[in-house]
Amino acid sequence: MANPKRKISKSKGNKRHAAWKNSLQASSLSTCPNCGEPKQPHRVCPACGYYNGQQVFTPTE
Amino acid sequence: MRHRNKVKKLGRTAAHRRATLRNIARAMIEHHQIKTTLAKAKAARSYIERLVTYGKKDTVAARRLAFKFLQNHKLVKKLFDEIAPTFADRNGGYTRIIKMGRRQGDGAELAVLQFVGFEPLIIEEKKEKKKAAKKKKAKKEEAEAKATAAEEKKTEAAAEKAEKVTEEASAETEAEKKAEEAAPEKKEAKQTEKTAAKKEEEKPKDAESEAKEEPAQEKKEKPAEEDSKKNE
Numbered sequence: 001m002a003n004p005k006r007k008i009s010k011s012k013g014n015k016r017h018a019a020w021k022n023s024l025q026a027s028s029l030s031t032c033p034n035c036g037e038p039k040q041p042h043r044v045c046p047a048c049g050y051y052n053g054q055q056v057f058t059p060t061e
Numbered sequence: 062m063r064h065r066n067k068v069k070k071l072g073r074t075a076a077h078r079r080a081t082l083r084n085i086a087r088a089m090i091e092h093h094q095i096k097t098t099l100a101k102a103k104a105a106r107s108y109i110e111r112l113v114t115y116g117k118k119d120t121v122a123a124r125r126l127a128f129k130f131l132q133n134h135k136l137v138k139k140l141f142d143e144i145a146p147t148f149a150d151r152n153g154g155y156t157r158i159i160k161m162g163r164r165q166g167d168g169a170e171l172a173v174l175q176f177v178g179f180e181p182l183i184i185e186e187k188k189e190k191k192k193a194a195k196k197k198k199a200k201k202e203e204a205e206a207k208a209t210a211a212e213e214k215k216t217e218a219a220a221e222k223a224e225k226v227t228e229e230a231s232a233e234t235e236a237e238k239k240a241e242e243a244a245p246e247k248k249e250a251k252q253t254e255k256t257a258a259k260k261e262e263e264k265p266k267d268a269e270s271e272a273k274e275e276p277a278q279e280k281k282e283k284p285a286e287e288d289s290k291k292n293e
Contacts, residue, residue: 043160044173051159054180056173057096058187 069104082108083130085174089156090136090144094175094183102158102174109174113155116145147178 029038037047044051049059071078085105088095090112097105112130115123119141128137148155154177161171175183 043162056159
Protein backbone atom coordinates (compact mmCIF):
# COMPACT_ATOMS: atom_id res chain seq x y z
CA MET A 1 0.00 0.00 0.00
CA ALA A 2 1.15 3.52 -0.79
CA ASN A 3 1.74 5.55 2.35
CA PRO A 4 3.03 9.06 3.12
CA LYS A 5 6.75 8.98 3.59
CA ARG A 6 6.77 11.86 6.09
CA LYS A 7 4.51 13.32 8.72
CA ILE A 8 2.92 16.62 7.57
CA SER A 9 4.74 19.36 9.49
CA LYS A 10 2.79 21.95 11.52
CA SER A 11 3.94 24.63 9.09
CA LYS A 12 2.64 22.77 6.00
CA GLY A 13 -0.67 21.95 7.62
CA ASN A 14 -1.23 25.41 9.02
CA LYS A 15 -0.55 26.98 5.61
CA ARG A 16 -3.09 24.69 3.98
CA HIS A 17 -5.72 25.40 6.63
CA ALA A 18 -5.13 29.14 6.40
CA ALA A 19 -5.57 29.12 2.63
CA TRP A 20 -8.77 27.11 2.84
CA LYS A 21 -10.19 29.25 5.65
CA ASN A 22 -9.51 32.51 3.77
CA SER A 23 -11.17 31.18 0.64
CA LEU A 24 -14.39 30.66 2.59
CA GLN A 25 -14.55 34.16 4.06
CA ALA A 26 -16.45 36.98 2.42
CA SER A 27 -14.35 39.52 0.55
CA SER A 28 -13.71 42.76 2.34
CA LEU A 29 -15.75 45.84 1.46
CA SER A 30 -14.43 49.24 0.45
CA THR A 31 -16.26 52.55 0.78
CA CYS A 32 -17.67 54.39 -2.22
CA PRO A 33 -15.74 57.65 -2.77
CA ASN A 34 -18.91 59.24 -4.18
CA CYS A 35 -21.56 58.43 -1.58
CA GLY A 36 -19.62 56.77 1.28
CA GLU A 37 -21.70 53.62 1.26
CA PRO A 38 -19.86 50.30 1.58
CA LYS A 39 -19.31 48.56 -1.74
CA GLN A 40 -17.44 45.63 -3.24
CA PRO A 41 -13.98 46.63 -4.45
CA HIS A 42 -13.49 47.03 -8.23
CA ARG A 43 -17.23 47.12 -8.80
CA VAL A 44 -19.88 49.78 -9.36
CA CYS A 45 -21.36 51.17 -6.17
CA PRO A 46 -24.86 49.67 -5.93
CA ALA A 47 -26.11 52.64 -3.89
CA CYS A 48 -25.22 55.51 -6.23
CA GLY A 49 -24.22 53.79 -9.49
CA TYR A 50 -20.82 55.49 -9.69
CA TYR A 51 -17.52 53.91 -10.63
CA ASN A 52 -14.25 55.80 -11.11
CA GLY A 53 -16.09 59.13 -10.86
CA GLN A 54 -18.42 58.15 -13.69
CA GLN A 55 -22.12 57.37 -13.44
CA VAL A 56 -22.64 53.87 -14.82
CA PHE A 57 -26.30 53.46 -13.95
CA THR A 58 -28.92 55.41 -12.05
CA PRO A 59 -30.18 53.44 -9.06
CA THR A 60 -33.91 52.89 -8.82
CA GLU A 61 -35.45 54.52 -5.78
CA MET B 62 -5.16 29.52 -15.63
CA ARG B 63 -6.45 30.13 -19.12
CA HIS B 64 -4.37 27.37 -20.68
CA ARG B 65 -5.88 25.70 -23.76
CA ASN B 66 -9.04 27.76 -23.23
CA LYS B 67 -8.83 30.26 -26.07
CA VAL B 68 -12.54 29.97 -26.92
CA LYS B 69 -14.90 30.68 -24.06
CA LYS B 70 -17.69 28.22 -24.74
CA LEU B 71 -20.37 29.84 -22.57
CA GLY B 72 -22.12 26.47 -22.31
CA ARG B 73 -23.42 26.72 -25.86
CA THR B 74 -22.99 24.93 -29.16
CA ALA B 75 -20.93 26.70 -31.80
CA ALA B 76 -23.99 28.03 -33.64
CA HIS B 77 -25.69 29.19 -30.45
CA ARG B 78 -22.48 30.84 -29.30
CA ARG B 79 -22.05 32.67 -32.61
CA ALA B 80 -25.65 33.88 -32.46
CA THR B 81 -25.23 35.12 -28.89
CA LEU B 82 -22.03 37.02 -29.64
CA ARG B 83 -23.62 38.44 -32.80
CA ASN B 84 -26.58 39.71 -30.80
CA ILE B 85 -24.29 41.29 -28.22
CA ALA B 86 -22.23 42.99 -30.94
CA ARG B 87 -25.37 44.34 -32.65
CA ALA B 88 -26.78 45.67 -29.38
CA MET B 89 -23.42 47.22 -28.59
CA ILE B 90 -23.23 49.11 -31.90
CA GLU B 91 -26.83 50.23 -31.57
CA HIS B 92 -26.70 51.43 -27.95
CA HIS B 93 -22.93 51.97 -27.30
CA GLN B 94 -23.34 50.22 -23.95
CA ILE B 95 -24.87 46.97 -22.79
CA LYS B 96 -25.25 45.12 -19.53
CA THR B 97 -24.56 41.38 -19.65
CA THR B 98 -22.80 38.76 -17.61
CA LEU B 99 -19.09 39.25 -17.15
CA ALA B 100 -18.30 36.05 -19.07
CA LYS B 101 -20.35 37.13 -22.10
CA ALA B 102 -18.90 40.63 -22.00
CA LYS B 103 -15.38 39.24 -22.00
CA ALA B 104 -16.17 36.82 -24.82
CA ALA B 105 -17.88 39.47 -26.98
CA ARG B 106 -15.16 42.06 -26.41
CA SER B 107 -12.68 40.53 -28.86
CA TYR B 108 -15.32 40.34 -31.61
CA ILE B 109 -16.41 43.93 -31.09
CA GLU B 110 -12.85 45.22 -31.09
CA ARG B 111 -12.21 43.36 -34.32
CA LEU B 112 -15.29 45.00 -35.85
CA VAL B 113 -13.98 48.42 -34.85
CA THR B 114 -10.66 47.58 -36.49
CA TYR B 115 -12.54 46.77 -39.69
CA GLY B 116 -14.34 50.07 -39.34
CA LYS B 117 -11.07 51.99 -39.09
CA LYS B 118 -9.82 50.42 -42.34
CA ASP B 119 -12.94 51.72 -44.08
CA THR B 120 -12.57 49.67 -47.27
CA VAL B 121 -15.22 47.73 -49.16
CA ALA B 122 -13.52 44.47 -48.18
CA ALA B 123 -13.58 45.50 -44.52
CA ARG B 124 -17.24 46.41 -44.83
CA ARG B 125 -18.01 42.96 -46.19
CA LEU B 126 -16.06 41.29 -43.40
CA ALA B 127 -17.99 43.33 -40.84
CA PHE B 128 -21.28 42.45 -42.55
CA LYS B 129 -20.31 38.80 -42.44
CA PHE B 130 -20.52 38.98 -38.66
CA LEU B 131 -23.23 41.62 -38.12
CA GLN B 132 -25.60 40.60 -40.96
CA ASN B 133 -27.13 44.08 -40.88
CA HIS B 134 -26.30 46.87 -43.32
CA LYS B 135 -27.59 49.68 -41.08
CA LEU B 136 -25.36 48.60 -38.22
CA VAL B 137 -22.36 48.22 -40.53
CA LYS B 138 -22.96 51.77 -41.75
CA LYS B 139 -23.24 53.07 -38.20
CA LEU B 140 -20.08 51.21 -37.19
CA PHE B 141 -18.07 52.58 -40.12
CA ASP B 142 -19.46 56.13 -40.17
CA GLU B 143 -20.13 56.95 -36.51
CA ILE B 144 -18.25 54.66 -34.14
CA ALA B 145 -14.97 53.71 -35.85
CA PRO B 146 -13.86 57.29 -36.76
CA THR B 147 -13.86 58.28 -33.08
CA PHE B 148 -11.17 55.62 -32.44
CA ALA B 149 -8.80 56.91 -35.14
CA ASP B 150 -6.15 57.85 -32.55
CA ARG B 151 -6.58 54.75 -30.36
CA ASN B 152 -4.70 51.50 -30.96
CA GLY B 153 -6.97 48.87 -29.51
CA GLY B 154 -8.81 48.94 -26.22
CA TYR B 155 -11.95 50.42 -27.74
CA THR B 156 -14.22 48.89 -25.13
CA ARG B 157 -14.40 49.02 -21.37
CA ILE B 158 -15.84 46.43 -18.99
CA ILE B 159 -17.12 47.67 -15.64
CA LYS B 160 -18.08 45.05 -13.08
CA MET B 161 -21.51 45.44 -11.54
CA GLY B 162 -21.57 42.79 -8.82
CA ARG B 163 -23.64 39.66 -8.68
CA ARG B 164 -27.17 39.23 -9.98
CA GLN B 165 -29.81 38.14 -7.52
CA GLY B 166 -31.33 34.86 -8.62
CA ASP B 167 -28.44 33.01 -10.19
CA GLY B 168 -25.50 34.87 -8.66
CA ALA B 169 -23.96 35.59 -12.06
CA GLU B 170 -21.40 38.37 -12.09
CA LEU B 171 -22.81 41.21 -14.21
CA ALA B 172 -20.83 43.78 -16.14
CA VAL B 173 -21.35 46.82 -18.32
CA LEU B 174 -19.63 46.66 -21.70
CA GLN B 175 -19.26 50.08 -23.28
CA PHE B 176 -17.33 51.92 -25.98
CA VAL B 177 -14.61 54.17 -24.59
CA GLY B 178 -15.37 57.84 -25.20
CA PHE B 179 -19.13 57.40 -25.70
CA GLU B 180 -20.08 58.16 -22.09
CA PRO B 181 -21.88 61.48 -22.79
CA LEU B 182 -23.89 59.86 -25.60
CA ILE B 183 -24.84 56.98 -23.33
CA ILE B 184 -26.03 59.39 -20.66
CA GLU B 185 -28.13 61.27 -23.23
CA GLU B 186 -29.70 58.03 -24.43
CA LYS B 187 -30.59 57.16 -20.87
CA LYS B 188 -32.19 60.57 -20.38
CA GLU B 189 -34.26 60.08 -23.52
CA LYS B 190 -35.35 56.69 -22.28
CA LYS B 191 -36.36 58.24 -18.97
CA LYS B 192 -38.29 60.97 -20.77
CA ALA B 193 -40.11 58.36 -22.83
CA ALA B 194 -40.96 56.45 -19.68
CA LYS B 195 -42.20 59.64 -18.03
CA LYS B 196 -44.38 60.42 -21.06
CA LYS B 197 -45.85 56.95 -20.88
CA LYS B 198 -46.57 57.42 -17.20
CA ALA B 199 -48.13 60.84 -17.80
CA LYS B 200 -50.34 59.40 -20.56
CA LYS B 201 -51.45 56.64 -18.24
CA GLU B 202 -52.24 59.10 -15.48
CA GLU B 203 -54.16 61.29 -17.91
CA ALA B 204 -56.21 58.36 -19.07
CA GLU B 205 -56.94 57.38 -15.48
CA ALA B 206 -57.80 61.00 -14.63
CA LYS B 207 -60.17 61.13 -17.59
CA ALA B 208 -61.81 57.93 -16.50
CA THR B 209 -62.29 59.21 -12.97
CA ALA B 210 -63.39 62.61 -14.26
CA ALA B 211 -65.96 60.94 -16.47
CA GLU B 212 -67.36 59.11 -13.48
CA GLU B 213 -67.46 62.35 -11.53
CA LYS B 214 -69.16 64.09 -14.44
CA LYS B 215 -72.01 61.63 -14.34
CA THR B 216 -72.70 62.40 -10.73
CA GLU B 217 -72.13 66.11 -11.16
CA ALA B 218 -74.06 66.41 -14.41
CA ALA B 219 -77.25 67.40 -12.66
CA ALA B 220 -75.43 69.87 -10.41
CA GLU B 221 -73.64 71.39 -13.41
CA LYS B 222 -76.93 72.02 -15.16
CA ALA B 223 -78.08 74.06 -12.23
CA GLU B 224 -74.79 75.96 -12.16
CA LYS B 225 -75.03 76.71 -15.85
CA VAL B 226 -78.44 78.26 -15.42
CA THR B 227 -77.05 80.63 -12.80
CA GLU B 228 -74.03 81.38 -15.01
CA GLU B 229 -76.32 82.27 -17.88
CA ALA B 230 -78.18 84.67 -15.70
CA SER B 231 -74.96 86.36 -14.59
CA ALA B 232 -73.73 86.55 -18.20
CA GLU B 233 -76.91 88.31 -19.23
CA THR B 234 -76.55 90.88 -16.49
CA GLU B 235 -72.92 91.54 -17.51
CA ALA B 236 -73.94 92.03 -21.11
CA GLU B 237 -76.60 94.51 -20.06
CA LYS B 238 -74.04 96.47 -18.04
CA LYS B 239 -71.74 96.69 -21.05
CA ALA B 240 -74.58 97.97 -23.17
CA GLU B 241 -75.25 100.73 -20.70
CA GLU B 242 -71.59 101.74 -20.52
CA ALA B 243 -70.95 102.18 -24.23
CA ALA B 244 -73.58 102.91 -26.89
CA PRO B 245 -71.50 101.83 -29.94
CA GLU B 246 -70.75 98.53 -28.29
CA LYS B 247 -74.44 97.78 -27.91
CA LYS B 248 -74.66 95.86 -31.14
CA GLU B 249 -71.75 93.67 -30.15
CA ALA B 250 -73.17 93.16 -26.70
CA LYS B 251 -76.47 92.12 -28.18
CA GLN B 252 -74.67 89.68 -30.44
CA THR B 253 -72.75 88.24 -27.53
CA GLU B 254 -76.02 87.99 -25.65
CA LYS B 255 -77.54 86.07 -28.49
CA THR B 256 -74.57 83.76 -28.86
CA ALA B 257 -74.42 83.27 -25.12
CA ALA B 258 -78.09 82.39 -25.08
CA LYS B 259 -77.59 79.93 -27.90
CA LYS B 260 -74.65 78.36 -26.11
CA GLU B 261 -76.69 78.13 -22.98
CA GLU B 262 -79.40 76.29 -24.85
CA GLU B 263 -76.83 73.94 -26.30
CA LYS B 264 -74.96 73.26 -23.10
CA PRO B 265 -77.54 71.12 -21.33
CA LYS B 266 -77.90 69.01 -24.46
CA ASP B 267 -74.11 68.64 -24.64
CA ALA B 268 -73.98 67.45 -21.06
CA GLU B 269 -76.58 64.81 -21.80
CA SER B 270 -74.79 63.69 -24.95
CA GLU B 271 -71.48 63.59 -23.09
CA ALA B 272 -73.01 61.43 -20.41
CA LYS B 273 -74.07 59.01 -23.13
CA GLU B 274 -70.68 59.07 -24.85
CA GLU B 275 -68.65 58.63 -21.70
CA PRO B 276 -69.18 54.89 -21.19
CA ALA B 277 -68.02 54.31 -24.76
CA GLN B 278 -64.88 56.37 -24.18
CA GLU B 279 -64.06 54.39 -21.07
CA LYS B 280 -64.30 51.17 -23.04
CA LYS B 281 -61.88 52.60 -25.60
CA GLU B 282 -59.43 53.73 -22.95
CA LYS B 283 -59.29 50.44 -21.09
CA PRO B 284 -57.77 48.40 -23.95
CA ALA B 285 -55.22 51.19 -24.50
CA GLU B 286 -54.11 50.90 -20.88
CA GLU B 287 -53.73 47.18 -21.24
CA ASP B 288 -51.59 47.68 -24.33
CA SER B 289 -49.30 50.04 -22.49
CA LYS B 290 -48.95 47.51 -19.68
CA LYS B 291 -48.01 44.86 -22.22
CA ASN B 292 -45.42 47.17 -23.74
CA GLU B 293 -43.77 47.65 -20.38
